[in-house]
Every structure is written in structure tokens, then in C-alpha cells.
Amino acid sequence: MASFKSTKIPIYPKLGEKVTPDTLYWKNYKAPVQIKEFGAVTSIDFSSLAPHNYAVTASTRIHIYGPFSTEPVKTFTRFKDTAYSGKFRSDGQLLVAGCEDSVVRLFDVSGKVALRVFKGHTKGVHVTDFTSDCYHILTGSDDYTCRLWDIPNSTELTSYKEHTDYIRCGTTSKLNRDIFITGSYDHTLRVFDARVEKSVMTMDHSQPVESVLLYPSEGLLVSAGGRYVKVWDLLKGGQPLVSLKNHHKTVTCLSLSSNGQRLLSASLDRHVKIYNTTNYKVVHNFDYAASILSLALAPDDESIVVGMTNGVLSIKHRKSPEEKREMVGKQRMQPVYRIFVKGRNYVPKKDDFLVSKPVKSHLAKYDKQLKKFNISKALDTALESWRRNRKPEITVAVMKELDRRGTLKNALAGRDEQNLSQLLNFLIGNVVDPRFTPVLVTATEMILDIYQAVVGQSSVVDRQLVRLQELVEREVDYQQDLLEVLGMLDTLFATSLPRKEVPCPGSSRSVPLPIRAPPPPRHIRFQSY
Numbered sequence: 001m002a003s004f005k006s007t008k009i010p011i012y013p014k015l016g017e018k019v020t021p022d023t024l025y026w027k028n029y030k031a032p033v034q035i036k037e038f039g040a041v042t043s044i045d046f047s048s049l050a051p052h053n054y055a056v057t058a059s060t061r062i063h064i065y066g067p068f069s070t071e072p073v074k075t076f077t078r079f080k081d082t083a084y085s086g087k088f089r090s091d092g093q094l095l096v097a098g099c100e101d102s103v104v105r106l107f108d109v110s111g112k113v114a115l116r117v118f119k120g121h122t123k124g125v126h127v128t129d130f131t132s133d134c135y136h137i138l139t140g141s142d143d144y145t146c147r148l149w150d151i152p153n154s155t156e157l158t159s160y161k162e163h164t165d166y167i168r169c170g171t172t173s174k175l176n177r178d179i180f181i182t183g184s185y186d187h188t189l190r191v192f193d194a195r196v197e198k199s200v201m202t203m204d205h206s207q208p209v210e211s212v213l214l215y216p217s218e219g220l221l222v223s224a225g226g227r228y229v230k231v232w233d234l235l236k237g238g239q240p241l242v243s244l245k246n247h248h249k250t251v252t253c254l255s256l257s258s259n260g261q262r263l264l265s266a267s268l269d270r271h272v273k274i275y276n277t278t279n280y281k282v283v284h285n286f287d288y289a290a291s292i293l294s295l296a297l298a299p300d301d302e303s304i305v306v307g308m309t310n311g312v313l314s315i316k317h318r319k320s321p322e323e324k325r326e327m328v329g330k331q332r333m334q335p336v337y338r339i340f341v342k343g344r345n346y347v348p349k350k351d352d353f354l355v356s357k358p359v360k361s362h363l364a365k366y367d368k369q370l371k372k373f374n375i376s377k378a379l380d381t382a383l384e385s386w387r388r389n390r391k392p393e394i395t396v397a398v399m400k401e402l403d404r405r406g407t408l409k410n411a412l413a414g415r416d417e418q419n420l421s422q423l424l425n426f427l428i429g430n431v432v433d434p435r436f437t438p439v440l441v442t443a444t445e446m447i448l449d450i451y452q453a454v455v456g457q458s459s460v461v462d463r464q465l466v467r468l469q470e471l472v473e474r475e476v477d478y479q480q481d482l483l484e485v486l487g488m489l490d491t492l493f494a495t496s497l498p499r500k501e502v503p504c505p506g507s508s509r510s511v512p513l514p515i516r517a518p519p520p521p522r523h524i525r526f527q528s529y
Contacts, residue, residue: 003361004363004367004371006361006363006364006367007364007366007367007370007397007398007401008397009393009394009397010393010397012393012435020283022262022274022276022283022284023283023284026274026283026284026286027284028318028319029304029316029317029318029319030316030317030318030319031316032314032315032316033070033314033315033316033317034312034313034314034315035065035070035312035313035315036311036312036313037056037058037059037063037307037311037312037313038058038059038060038061038311039058039059039060039082039311040058040059040293040307040308040309040310040311041056041057041058041293041294041307041308041311041312041313042057042058042084042085042293042294042307043055043056043057043084043085043086043087043294043307044056044057044294044295044296044305044306044307044313045086045087045088045296046088046296046297046298046299046305047088047092048088048090048092048299049091049092051066051067052067052298052299052302053065053066053067053073053092054067054296054298054305055086055087055088055095056072056086056305056307056313057083057084057085057086057097057294058083058307058311058313059082059083059311060077060079060080060081060082060083061075061076061077061079061083062075062076062079062083062086062095062097063075064076064095064109067298067302067303068317074109076095076097076107076112078105078112078113078114079097079099079101079105080099080101080103081099081100081101081124082099082100082124083097083098083099083100084097084098084099084100084124084125084126084127084128085097085098085125085126085127085128085129086128087128087129087130088109089130089134090130090132090134091134092109093108093109093110094106094107094108094109094115094130095107095109096128096129096130096137097128098124098125098126098127098128098139098141099124099125100124101124102119102121102122102123102124102125102141102143103117103118103119103121103125104117104118104119104121104125104128104137104139104149105117105118106118106137106151116151116154117154118137118139118149118154118156120147120149120156120159121139121141121143121145121147122141122143123141123142123143124141124142125139125140125141125142126140126141126142126166126167126168126169127139127140127141127146127167127168127169127170127182128140129170129171129172129180130172131148131172131173131177131178131180132172132173132174132175132176132177133177134151135150135151135152136148136149136150136151136157136177137149137151138170138172138180140167140168140169140170140182141167142166142167144161144163144164144165144166144167144184145159145160145161145163145167146159146160146163146167146170146180146182146192147159147160148180148194157194158194160190160192160198160199162190162198162199163182163184163186163188163190164184164186165184165185165186165208166184166185167182167183167184167185168183168184168185168208168209168210169182169183169209169210169211169212170182170183170212171212171213171214173214173218174214174216174218175218177194178193178194178195179191179192179193179194180192180194181212181214181221182212183205183209183210183211183212183223183225184208184209185208185209186208187204187205187206187207187208187209187225188202188203188204188205188209189202189203189204189205189209189212189221189223189232189238190202190203191234191238201234201237201238202238203221203223203232203238203240205223205225205226205228205230206226206228207225207226207227207228208225208226209223209224209225210224210225210250210251210252210253211223211224211225211251211252211253211254212224212254213254213255213256213263215256215260216256216260218234219233219234219235220232220233220234220241221234221238222254222263224251224252224253224254224265225250225251226250226251227245227247227248227249227250227251227267228243228244228245228251229243229244229245229246229247229251229254229263229265229275230242230243230244231243231244231280242280244265244275244280246265246273246282247265247267247269247271247273248267248269248271249267249268249269249291250267250268251265251266251267252266252267252268252291252292252293252294253265253266253292253293253294253295254266254295255295255296255297256297257297257301258297258299258300258301260277261276261277261278262274262275262276262277262283263275263277263280264295264297266292266294266295266306267291267292268291268292268309269291270287270288270289270290270291270292271285271286271287271288271292272285272286272288272292272295272304272306273285274286286304286306288306288308288314289308289310289312290308290309290310290312291308291309292306292307292308292309293307293308293309294306294307295307301318302317302318303315303316303317303318304316365381366378366379366381366382366394366398369381370398370401375402375405375407375410375411376410376411376414378398378402378411379398379399379402379411379412380419381398382394382395382398382399383395383422383423383426388426392426392429392430392433392436393435393436395426396430396435396436396439396440399439399440399443400439403439403442403443408442408443408446409446409449409450412443412446412447412450413450417458417460417461420447420451420461421460421461421464423447424447424461424464424465424468425464427440427443427444427447427468428464428467428468428471431444431468431471431472431475432471432472432475444468444472
């Protein structure tokens with residue numbers, strides 16, 4: 001007796017994401033190293049000098065970590081309340097930070113005690129930064145003011161109170177010591193010049209602004225607030241260029257790759273999106289376990305450091321060339337047992353007998369039902385929710401096998417309203433898929449023939465039939481339009497290319513080759529009920 005042959009499931013190419021240079025570049029990082037901080041990580045800043053340590057602001061402390069250390073190499077704890085915005089100076093020698101107690105503190109990286117204390121704000125200071133000349137500090141506070149301070153004299157140089165809500169982000173120009181930009185919860189971005197008594201440019205973000213970023217050329221400004229990331233052209237008076245809405249929750253921080261060609265945005269939706277700065281399309285995406293508050297890239301993109309609301313600091317280091325080679329070596333097939341026993345170069349002899357184990361075949365549930373000739377149960381098994389949603393090719397393969405046996409019509413018949421509705425849902429979702437259309441069109445015609453007499457007795461089934469009809473008619477219209485386009489292209493090609501002639505045997509004349517028209521699409525005939 002011949003053994004039962006299981007249903008052959010065709011393998012279709014996966015429609016996954018394309019492997020692009022960006023995919024290879026941004027996936028070339030090791031598994032993340034996670035460090036637990038004392039509170040939510042609100043700020044991360046890398047030093048511009050080697051070895052590129054980075055300052056992590058969380059709770060009432062600022063930790064400084066080495067590029068590969070999991071323990072802080074330095075800690076500043078002289079804060080009476082929550083610390084904010086720990087930033088390195090460009091020479092890496094000084095660090096400034098704000099605090100909820102409204103005091104701004106300046107530290108020497110090699111010391112512990114604050115070198116300078118700047119008092120003048122009346123509420124928490126969330127924004128600090130050094131100007132390009134290294135002698136002044138910018139601060140922004142919840143008292144709606146932004147101020148410039150002189151480091152040598154510990155005095156306030158100027159103060160601006162143009163915002164009408166909390167100032168939660170800001171940055172200074174690296175090309176001009178007098179230019180700085182602030183973003184506020186009053187939805188505005190303001191560009192200030194220290195030589196002028198008021199702001200020189202104002203832009204409306206339409207959402208509370210959480211982060212701002214200047215391009216290296218400083219001709220473009222990026223702002224983040226709400227679900228939007230917006231790009232502004234400062235050379236054209238703050239004209240909006242692009243508005244991106246790729247996050248599901250508030251965007252909290254921005255960063256730029258080392259070459260300035262990729263923009264990164266992080267959000268409370270636990271995602272980091274990477275954009276191409278040429279067309280602002282998303283080229284890669286990182287997922288994290290908790291909402292993200294801060295993000296920073298090391299020079300040359302050697303590390304990606306992310307701070308989250310649950311106090312976890314996640315660090316991803318780039319793989320070195322040696323580690324890449326090791327990974328490739330591990331992926332190779334390991335030697336099997338027979339190689340250790342007989343050697344890699346062993347060849348069977350002519351008189352050897354090969355003893356093989358009998359391979360036991362395990363049949364799927366639908367194959368077991370087909371083996372017992374339970375055709376309706378086999379189709380019901382193939383229509384189980386997880387199978388028809390995740391692997392519709394299995395359901396279609398079972399239908400094709402039933403049609404080959406000539407029993408598909410019997411398997412489709414005798415169904416109640418619930419089972420018929422389930423079957424129609426599957427057809428609606430997959431009948432226009434070119435991989436499944438040849439089989440499902442046959443099944444659709446059989447269903448219409450079987451249940452034609454009971455149409456009108458169930459409003460649910462009637463709605464699904466109408467929807468299926470509209471879907472198929474739309475697909476037929478698409479096919480007809482496509483055929484018209486193909487006909488136009490054939491005409492264009494026929495007029496542009498030299499006509500090929502075939503000599504007729506027994507005659508001196510040549511007969512032009514006829515152009516065969518493509519076959520018409522197969523239609524499903526629906527009657528009006």
C-alpha cells in the first residue's frame with residue numbers, strides 16, 4: 001500500500017525589509033549594555049576630546065562614564081534637588097549643569113566641588129550650554145527666562161523674557177558666540193543675538209518644544225515637540241522645510257550622526273528613528289524596553305547611548321573588524337561527531353553497508369483529516385484563525401488539493417452562517433493576491449453556486465458578498481486599465497523599433513510577424529441579488 005503524501009505547501013519569497021547600506025551600518029552594533037541609574041535619565045552628553053567620556057544626568061547626580069566602562073569614573077553629587085542638562089565644554093575640562101533649585105553649577109571635570117555657582121533664576125533650570133568662545137554659559141529656566149553668564153566674573157550678562165511658558169531646550173551656535181536658540185512649551189522657537197535686546201527670529205512649532213538641534217553648517221534647525229519633527233531654514237528667515245510625523249508619542253530628543261547625513265529622533269513610544277537628511281525618509285529603526293528621554297551618539301558613531309524613564313542607561317558599542325570575523329566563524333557549521341571519529345577526509349569504502357534510520361513522517365492536522373477523507377474537517381482545520389491569518393498559503397494549498405481531488409465543492413457546502421462568514425472573510429482578504437488568485441477564484445465561484453438560493457437570509461453574509469463583489473470588480477477594472485497601458489506601450493514599441501519580417505517559403509515576399517494581443521483577464525460573474 002502506498003504511503004500517504006502530505007499536502008505540498010508552496011514556499012513564496014518573503015516580502016521583508018530590503019537590506020540597504022543603512023541597515024548593515026546601523027545593525028553593526030553589539031548587544032546593549034544596560035546600567036541602572038538612580039532615576040530617569042534626562043540628559044546625555046559626550047566630550048569632544050578623546051577618550052570621549054560621556055556625562056549622564058539622572059536624579060540628583062551626574063555620572064561620567066568612560067567609553068567602555070560600566071562603572072562611573074567620576075560622580076558629581078553636590079545637588080540639593082534634581083539635576084538637569086549636564087554639558088561638557090568643547091575642551092572637555094569643564095561641565096555645567098542646572099538644577100531644580102534654580103542654581104547653575106560649573107564643575108572642573110578633575111575636581112568635585114563646584115568652581116562657580118550662578119544664581120538669578122527663580123525656578124528650575126533645564127537648559128545649559130557653553131558658547132563657542134568657552135567663556136559664557138547659556139541657561140534656560142521654568143521662570144520663562146533665558147540668560148547669558150560670564151564664567152570668569154560669575155556675573156549675568158543679559159536676560160531675555162520673551163517666552164510665555166517653560167523653556168525646556170536650547171543650543172548655542174558653534175560658529176558665532178553671540179547666537180543661541182531656545183525652545184519653549186509656548187510652542188515657539190526663538191533665535192537670539194546677544195548684541196541685540198530682543199530675539200531676531202521666531203518660529204511656531206505648534207506643539208510644546210522638547211528638543212532643538214543645529215546642523216553643522218547652522219543653516220538648518222531641527223525641532224522636536226509632540227509627535228512632530230520639523231526642519232527650518234534659518235537662511236530664509238525660519239521658513240519650514242519638512243514636517244515629519246513618524247512617532248506615535250511625544251518626541252523627546254534629537255541627535256545627528258558624525259557625518260551629518262543621518263538624523264536620529266527618540267520618543268516616548270520607545271523607538272529611535274533614523275532619517276536620511278537628503279529626503280528625510282526613515283532608513284532604520286531601534287526599539288527599546290521603555291520610553292526614551294535622552295539620546296547621544298559618540299564621535300564616529302562608535303556608540304549609541306539612550307536614557308529611559310525607568311532609569312536604565314542602554315549603551316550599544318560598534319563591532320570591531322576582529323569581532324565581525326569571529327561572528328562569521330561562529331556561524332559556520334561546527335564539525336559533526338563522525339569527523340572527530342573518522343577524520344574529515346574519510347571516504348566510504350566500496351564494500352561498506354550504509355545503515356539508515358527510518359524517517360518517521362509527522363502529518364499536520366489537515367493532512368490527517370485528508371488521509372481519513374474528512375474533507376470538511378480538513379478545510380475547517382486549514383481555516384483556523386492563526387493559520388489563515390499568519391500562513392494563508394497553507395489554507396490555499398489545502399483548497400488546491402481538495403480541488404485536485406474533485407471534492408472542494410463538497411467541502412464548501414453545508415456550512416452555517418458563522419462558518420460561511422469566516423470563509424468569506426478569508427476570500428475578501430486574499431482573493432486579489434496574485435499568489436492565491438487562481439485557486440480562490442475557483443472557490444469563490446463554487447460558493448456563489450452553492451449558496452445562491454439562501455442569499456438574503458443573513459445580513460452579515462449579504463454584506464460580505466457585496467464587499468467581495470466590489471473588491472473583485474475593482475480588481476477587474478485595474479486589470480483592464482493595465483491591459484490598456486500595455487496596449488499603448490506595445491504601440492509605442494512597434495513604432496520605435498524596426499519591424500521584423502519573416503521570409504515566406506516558396507515566395508519572394510516577406511510576411512510581417514503579427515503582434516499577439518494579451519489574453520483578457522478572468523472575470524467572476526456576480527448576479528444582482
